[in-house]
Amino acid sequence: MYLIASKKVLNPTVTQMEIEAPLVAAKAKPGQFIILRVDECGERIPLTVAGTDPEKGTVKIIFQIVGATTEALNHKNQGEYLQDFVGPLGVATHTAGIKKVCIVGGGVGCAIAMPVAQEFHRLGAEVTSIIGFRSKDLLILEDEFRACSDRLTVMTDDGSYARKGNVTVPLKEYLDAGEQFDMIITIGPLIMMKFVVATAKPFGTPVTVSMNPIMIDGTGMCGGCRLTLNRDGQKVTKFACVDGPDFNGYEVDFDEAMSRGRMYADFERHAHEKTCNLFKGVK
Secondary structure, three states: OEEEEEEEEEEOOEEEEEEEOHHHHHHOOOOOEEEEEOOOOOOOEEEEEEEEEOOOOEEEEEEEOOOHHHHHHHOOOOOOEEOEEEEEEOOOOOOOOOOEEEEEEEHHHHHHHHHHHHHHHHOOOEEEEEEEEOOHHHOOOHHHHHHHOOEEEEEEOOOOOOEEOOOHHHHHHHHHOOOOOOEEEEEOOHHHHHHHHHHHHHHOOOEEEEOOOOOOOOOOOOOOOEEEEEEOOEEEEEEHHHHOOEEEOOOEOHHHHHHHHHOOHHHHHHHHHHHHHHOOOOO
8 A cells, every 4th residue: 555645736637646655766767657556446547757755755646637547546635545556667768968958748748747857957958848738727837847947938728828829839939940959858648749749850850759548557468558650661569668658759650649549538538427426525
C-alpha cells in the first residue's frame, strides 16, 4: 500500500498528488512513468512522473479526470492509500549534448513537460518553454515553468489569458526569426504534437514527441501501446512502454495513433459516468 502524502487541486479537472514510494523516488528520471491501481479491484493506469523528492521518498503525479479510474483516484484524499504503484517504467528523456531546447506543452501534458524542462535547466541548458491551454481556467504550472525557463510563452485558445492562439504560433515565430534549437520536445494532445512536428519540419529541427497511449502491463507484452513508425521507408512497430514514451516526431504515424485512441472514447465515457454515480453523495 502506498500513502497519499499530499493532494492539491490544480484546476477543476486536474489534480496533483504526492505518493510515498521511496524506491521509485530514488530511481525515477524525467520522462519515465509509473503504473498504479487505486484498489485491489481497480484497473492499471499509467501516469508520467511529474517530479520526485528522494529525501522524502515521494513521487509526484498529476492526472486529468477523464475516466473511471481517474475519477476514483480523485476521490482518494491525503492520508489514504493506493493499492499498487509500480515504476519507474519507460526510457528517460534524452538530455546528453542538448544545450538549447524548446519545450512545447499542451494542457495536462504540461505536467509531463515540466520535469523535463526542470531537468534541462538543472543541467545548464538554455530552456525556451511554450505552454498552451484552452482557457485561463485550465492553466496549470505557470510558476513552475517560469522558474526553470529562460523564456516562457503562455497561450490560450480563447485569449482569456496571455496570448491568444495555439502553441505552434510562437514556435513558428522563433523558427522564422532564426532560432536554432538542438531539440524541440513536445508533450500534449496527439493533434497538437502532430502540428508541432509539421511546424518544425521545414526548418529541419529535431523533434521529440512523448507518446502516452493506453498501457496495461508496462512490459510490452500486451501490445496495447503499440505505435507505427515510418523509418527509412519501412513501417516499424514499437511499444511506448518499453521503447518510449519518447520518439522521433518525424517517424510517428499520428493518424493511426489518433484513430486507435478514439476506439476507447465511448467505453471511457460510460465507465466514467458509472463511477460518478457510485460516488454521488460521497465527500
